[in-house]
Amino acid sequence: MPGPPNSALQHPPLRRRSTVKIGIVGVGHIGKTLAQRLSSAGHDVKVANSRGPHTIEADVLASGARAVPVGEAVVDVDVVILSIPMNRLAQIAPLIAGVPAETVVIDTSNYYPMRDDRITAIEAGQVESLWVTEQLGRPVVKAWNAIGSDSLANKGEPAGSPGRIAIPVAADSDRERGVGMALVEDTGFDAFDAGTLAQSWRQQPGAPCYCTDLTRREMPAALEAADAARLPKRRDLAVAAIQERVGDAATNPDAEYGVRLSRALYM
Template identity: 75%
Template structure:
């Protein structure tokens, strides 16, 4: 498929996860004209009408991954382990996009990641297939509120990493469809540069600023910086579950990680 064809194609998309990130992806991608199905862990009847307001359909997880061009996983790593069998059964040509990030205080300890394995590569091992890493490096508030038309000055960029070229093209096109500039961040091996604690993670950078931020990432410092950001946010929010407003989260991430 040519790049122009990718840009013009209406895609069939199944999204698993209807939390802060998943909800925005459902509404934005269906508003962009794609055929979107969404599933969560509690059943389609629990998905509210606000998530379906732009035309998406609530389905089961099995239905979400059936007869689609793209599957987007908007769930934490523990959820990825639970649905791995479902994903392994879909055709190899289906593009799988992962938005997850590892937070040990939420997810429990994953020994391989703690030992230094790149989060995206750990996900590929669980699923037994290639993936795209996208939308993981933007806060949920910014994703919901800060999308803008292509060419808008100061438009926020989102890094996209993948190993297969077709996967990369599809992932970048869909990022653009959600209102952000897609930045080609290279292979999954290098996707640690967009993990929590990195300069390009949740700092709302432009397309011009993103290359320098990814290049400046220091792998050994990511976990400590990640945990510092979480500590500051939790002190502000209090309950450890509520997301901060978009501007506060960006200010904290910039102060600690840039």
């Protein structure tokens, strides 16, 4: 089923109106780039990981982000971005429980059973984002989960650039989806309104828009073509191919191989 019309133009980047206070939990491949891009866009960014602020490398902070303990990252912020593996969400849930209701929580995670252990509800067909909301006890925005880390780090372009890559954003709240879309635009990508969290399975691993570097014009057809029943098998085929190429499931393949592989398997 097609999602609602793309509404990126209805939600201009927040930095045009004010600086947004952002706390990012997790500084892996995705979290690191988000810290760099969002602080470069003029936002007030705090970053944290499970090992402590002294372990966060200087390049993560090079654009102005500040390293803080995890508990401080979610205090006095407009937006919390969770960029951690899905099997660690339960550990962060008590902290998120204390975050004010008006604070927007954005989740970038994806379910990979070989990394996250098997989650029975998701294996039975529950939408990943809905499972996340249950673990955290509050709604989330799903964003930056459907782009490869190398593409996120290296393929951002100014608004209006030909071929600018689009990133789908899903949420149940129009306001929160708008916040997520504005921040996606600030990281150098076209934000695409992908509808509600119930529809966000269309941007899970194995879906046609997942890590295939599509443009805004290409995104509607990719979302419409998604087939929920085929996602797990396609996801696992991609993991197996990557393991064969690089030797393990933790190492990312070179960026262009990853995009070619995703397009071959998912589209």
